[in-house]
Amino acid sequence: MTDGPPELTSLERTALYKSLGNPLRRRILEFLGEHGEANSTVLARGLGESSGTTSYHLRKLAEQRLIEEIPEKSGGRERWWRTLPFRHTTPDPATMTAEEYAAAEHLALLKIDVDTELFRRAHQEYRGPEGWAQVQRHGGWMTQDELHAFLRDYNALLESYSHAREDAPEGARPVSLRFYAVPDGVGEWNGEPTGP
Structure with missing residues (x-):
């Protein structure tokens, strides 16, 4: 994780780590990162979930300032969303509460799986020093x-x-x-x- 808002409390960090560790919320963030924007219906179709479920998780992600509504595209009950720039540095584990540490550890383990797959792909897709994949x-x-x-x-x-x-x-x-x-x-x- 990179430099981030130092104003987060332990409770806020715990909620953040739990959100980022939630499989569906991670998929929503990945979808928005790839496609730029979506509403709950588009996400439901793309992720194989109900629009009620995606709508709920979109609101939770917005509460944590990970995404924002796109006012110019939203109207009535249809709300469109996009990701917000995000940076955060995990604090020294010795300063965390037990609950915060458990949430951060769970998220770290998920990231190790993602990073290991990226490492494999970088080697598999390497096409020399002028290619896209680099190691x-x-x-x-x-x-x-x-x-x-x-x-x-x-x-x-x-x-x-x-x-x-x-x-x-x-x-x-x-x-x-x-x-x-x-x-x-x-x-x-x-x-x-x-x-x-």
Whole structure:
């Protein structure tokens, strides 16, 4: 997860993690991300659910500011929705309540499954350094401050090359990127301790 609103309380974060961990809500967000907009009827057809069910989950996602109504397309009982930009950093697990941690852990496990599938696809779809699918692995020695500075620069670089769906140039495609940084385990190097 990336930088996000620090004003979220533990209860709000718990609700957020539960929402993002709900399979149907995740499918709704994925559908809106892929198609740009939809109403409950379109979603019901696309996801094989009832419009009453999709309508309920749309309202819940809107309460958490993950989606918003499109006023110019909505009228009467027909409401159209689109995703909102979203960024969030999960706090230190040591500061979480038990319920928040359980919800965050459940969501993390779901994400591992999604990320593992993306990793497989990146390897399967790799067509050389000029193709769409890319796989990179790097390592090096950094201080913790340098790692945090690298992450800030990485996020700035992503923002400089990314576009909102409505502003994307011709030929642009949605691209999934993941970033992980993990220090090697505690050991010794030249008699000095390494790792966290």
